[in-house]
Amino acid sequence: MALTQNQTRWALITPAGLWYAALLLLPLAVVLIFSFGERSTVGGYAPGFTLEQYANLPARFAAFRNTLTLAPLGTIASLLIAYPLAYFLAVKVSPRWKTMLLVLVIVPFWTSILIRSYAWIFLLGGRGIPALLDWLGIEGVRLINTPFAVLVGIVYGYLPLMVFPIYVALEKLDKRLLEASADLGTPPWRSFLQITLPLSMPGVLTGTMLVFILLMGEFLIPAILGGGKVFFVGNALVDLFLQSRNWAFGSAVAVALVVIMLIVVALYGRLAKRFAVNRDDMDLM
Amino acid sequence: MRLYAALVYLFLYLPIGIIALFSFSAGRSASQFQGFSTKWYGRALENPFVIEALWISVEVALISAVLASVVGTMAALALTGMKGRLKMVFDLMIHVAVMIPGIVIGIATLIALVSVFDIVNPWLEAVSGFRLSMGYGSLIAAHGLFTMSLVVILVRRRLEALDRALLEASSDLGAHPLGTFRQVTLPLIAPAILAGFLLSFTFSFDDFIIAFFVAGSETTLPIYVFSSIRRGVTPEINAIGTMVMAASLGLLVVTQVILRRGGARSTDVQSEPVERPKVDRS
Numbered sequence: 268m269a270l271t272q273n274q275t276r277w278a279l280i281t282p283a284g285l286w287y288a289a290l291l292l293l294p295l296a297v298v299l300i301f302s303f304g305e306r307s308t309v310g311g312y313a314p315g316f317t318l319e320q321y322a323n324l325p326a327r328f329a330a331f332r333n334t335l336t337l338a339p340l341g342t343i344a345s346l347l348i349a350y351p352l353a354y355f356l357a358v359k360v361s362p363r364w365k366t367m368l369l370v371l372v373i374v375p376f377w378t379s380i381l382i383r384s385y386a387w388i389f390l391l392g393g394r395g396i397p398a399l400l401d402w403l404g405i406e407g408v409r410l411i412n413t414p415f416a417v418l419v420g421i422v423y424g425y426l427p428l429m430v431f432p433i434y435v436a437l438e439k440l441d442k443r444l445l446e447a448s449a450d451l452g453t454p455p456w457r458s459f460l461q462i463t464l465p466l467s468m469p470g471v472l473t474g475t476m477l478v479f480i481l482l483m484g485e486f487l488i489p490a491i492l493g494g495g496k497v498f499f500v501g502n503a504l505v506d507l508f509l510q511s512r513n514w515a516f517g518s519a520v521a522v523a524l525v526v527i528m529l530i531v532v533a534l535y536g537r538l539a540k541r542f543a544v545n546r547d548d549m550d551l552m
Numbered sequence: 553m554r555l556y557a558a559l560v561y562l563f564l565y566l567p568i569g570i571i572a573l574f575s576f577s578a579g580r581s582a583s584q585f586q587g588f589s590t591k592w593y594g595r596a597l598e599n600p601f602v603i604e605a606l607w608i609s610v611e612v613a614l615i616s617a618v619l620a621s622v623v624g625t626m627a628a629l630a631l632t633g634m635k636g637r638l639k640m641v642f643d644l645m646i647h648v649a650v651m652i653p654g655i656v657i658g659i660a661t662l663i664a665l666v667s668v669f670d671i672v673n674p675w676l677e678a679v680s681g682f683r684l685s686m687g688y689g690s691l692i693a694a695h696g697l698f699t700m701s702l703v704v705i706l707v708r709r710r711l712e713a714l715d716r717a718l719l720e721a722s723s724d725l726g727a728h729p730l731g732t733f734r735q736v737t738l739p740l741i742a743p744a745i746l747a748g749f750l751l752s753f754t755f756s757f758d759d760f761i762i763a764f765f766v767a768g769s770e771t772t773l774p775i776y777v778f779s780s781i782r783r784g785v786t787p788e789i790n791a792i793g794t795m796v797m798a799a800s801l802g803l804l805v806v807t808q809v810i811l812r813r814g815g816a817r818s819t820d821v822q823s824e825p826v827e828r829p830k831v832d833r834s
Contacts, residue, residue, distance in 0.1 A: 291648065385789075
């Protein structure tokens, strides 16, 4: 073949480029343009240039409020539950069991989140945990269709994603640092706070960022376990695009969601950088 | 500590176990176990709506995964060792595709394609009597967009870890670039491509949110399950759920085996990177 290296390169990359242009750049541009438009009388979109849709955002305040409280709460809850498990897997478990136990954490993540979330309908519904509590003498507890149910679903769904990066960070940790610290008479909890925790920070940051980003766009868990009472921005978007067909306003909501997400990610990036700097300081000591 | 770990594993597996258990219940009630039976599996597999949804999901997952693997691998090959603005643009697009929430990708694809179809269809219909609409095509294209990005990331990581010396040796020995690609590069990156393919298949097969927007009048299996749950939980849905989870699990095991074998084979060719001795700086 008489293709030069440059021509080969173009031939290889053009299909992917076209795919990105047609199904990523074009759609995102359309959302941005529509967000400045108007709702046509039959639903859908009518051209225009107005900031009306953005001014109207407070109409969906509850969805943004729920997302921006439950997403961070869910992230923190996942972190608190995942960290000890990651620590256990990285530090305490014998190598013989390690692989199997790790795989067992990841397996649920690769099965449908839809089916896994809906399993909680049984557990949180009237005949599940509330019935058990009833039997124990605690009566009248309602769990399904509450923020708590959504939180449980979130932690359940995203725990594997949190465990893994923290595990990787802890696994890399040089155990001799802890031995040295113990030899110098440092109590274990101080060694943990001064060595283990700071060195595992990159993993914590990666895990929380991953989970938080995914939670911002969550729809299924609130739809299944929140029963229409606890709804996220994702649920508002489904409503706006598939039920009320208000494309212009829906686009503004989507743009707002992405902008909030980008701001959070940028702030987080800064935080991560600061931690990286601190770590270098520590290494030099 | 052990007790804690055991509790977390219980938390992870109890819900899955309950679904699997109730799928074998003989009774109509989905939340009370009434004797062992496999009749709901039979019921699910005889339901034409389930079978149709299953086939749509399998076809879409298969086609989108094949396309994503081929196009993604091509892009990864082109991007490795590339510098400059084009590479930056691609890096940005890959990150955007992975980071933007699926729901936003879904609505964006929906309104963009519907708008484009509205413009193109009158003209197309006059010329060929054919109309474009949401369905198979949009499902494959939207799923493929996301999974192609995963393939690029996976294959590129593998390509960057490749031993340059092998490629140089091959070309020094007079091999044609295409020969080097077929005999050296491709076997070495094959495990990454296959892993990308299986990941893509699993993603597409399990995806609900993007499909919910772009499926048009088609019903994929997750869409079927979701709308059934809305109407109330039945043992039949438990049976479908159990089968889907078993299938995902099977695929995961296959991926692991392939990755491990691929890893073992590539060490025959590639010298295992020697672990660098740790330098204590403290």
